[in-house]
Amino acid sequence: MKKFLSFLWNWIAPIAFGIAVYAVVTTFWVNVVTINGDSMAPNLLDQQKVLVTKTHNVKRGDVVVFDARKEDPRIQAGNKDYVKRVIGIPGDTVEYRDGDLYVNNKKVNESFISTDEQQSGTEASFGSSWSLGTLSATGMWKKDDQGKTVVPKGTYFVLGDHRSVSNDSRYFGFVSKEHVIGRVVVPFWYSDTVRKNIGSERNHFFATA
Template identity: 35%
Template sequence: MKENNKKELVSWIKTIIFAFILVFVCRQFLFSPITVKGESMSPTFEDNNKVVISKTSTIGRFDIIVFKSPDKKDNYIKRVIGLPGDQIEVKDDVLYINGKLYEEPYLQMKKKDLLFGQLTEDFSLEQITGKTKVPKGYYFVMGDNRLQSYDSRIFGFISEEALLGEVKFRLFPLINEKTHK
C-alpha cells in the first residue's frame, strides 16, 4: 500500500512540474496577460482592464499593441497607425496614410464628446519626426484618446524590438461598459 502512495505522489509531482513548465513556455513565447494603465486608449480600453497579448502575431495597421516605453520602465498600449514605409498626415481631424483617407470608427465616441475643436491636431509625419516615412523596423502609434495620449506624436517611432505583442482580447471586464451603453 505504501508503494502505491509513493507512485501516486510521484505522479502528481510530475504533473505539477509539467504544468508549470507549460505555463512558463506559453507566457514567455506565446501569450501573456497585461493590465492596462491610464486612459490613453479610452474608450476602447480603460484603466485596469486586463488584456491578453499574442507574442507571435504579425502586426498590421490599426492593430493594438503593447510595447516597452521608450523613456520609462512602463509598458504602453497603443494603436498602430503607421507601418514601415508609410507617410502619415492628419488634416481637419481626418487621417491620411500614403495620401489615402482612412476612417477611424474607434474615435467616433470621443469625437461626439467634443464640445469644440478637433480630437487630433493637424500634423504631418515630417513636422513631428523630421522623417517623411516611417523607417524600416519601426511603427508609428497613437492612443484612441488622442487628447490625452502620450504617443508617437511626442516620443517618435517604436522599434520592432520594443514590441511585446498584439492585444487579442479583453480578459476583464469582458464587456466595456462605456462602449456598450
C-alpha cells in the same frame, strides 16, 4: 520506498507539467496585461485586463503593447508598458489635415473613436495640420527618429485612442518592432463594440469612398 517515490512522482509531475505549459504559453503565445491609464479609452479602460498574443504580423489598426522604457525618454517613474494603436507601418507616410488622418494619402477610417478625438484630440499640442516631418522637427522625438518623413524599417507609428491625453508617437517618435510585446486581444466578455474596435480595425483600416 518505491511506493513513496511513485506517490511523490504522481503528485509532482502534474504540477511540473502545469508550470512548464504556463511558461511556454506566456513566453511564446499569450499573456495577460493590465491597462494602466486612460490613453485607450473608451475602448480600453484603466485597470482592465486584456490578453496579449505574441505576433510578428502587426498590421495597421492593431492595438499593441510595447516596452515604453526603451521608447519614451520622458516616461514617468514606475511606468513600463504602453498600449497604443498602430497607425503607420514601415514605408508609410502619416499626416493630419482638415480634421482627418491620412496614411499614404488615404483617409483612415476612425470610427473606433469619437469625432472630438478624431479632430481636436489629434490636433492636441501640434495644431490643425501635421506630418511625420513636422512632428520629427519638434525636437521632442528620440534622436535617431528626428528628420524622418516616413516610418522607418522595423518600426511603427502609434497613437492612443484617447488622443487628447495620450502620450504616443506624436511626442516620442517611432516604436521599434523589437520592443513590441504583442497584439491585444480582448476577452469574449467585453462588449461587441469594444471587441470590434480593438480586434477588427485591421480589416477596414482605410475609409471607403
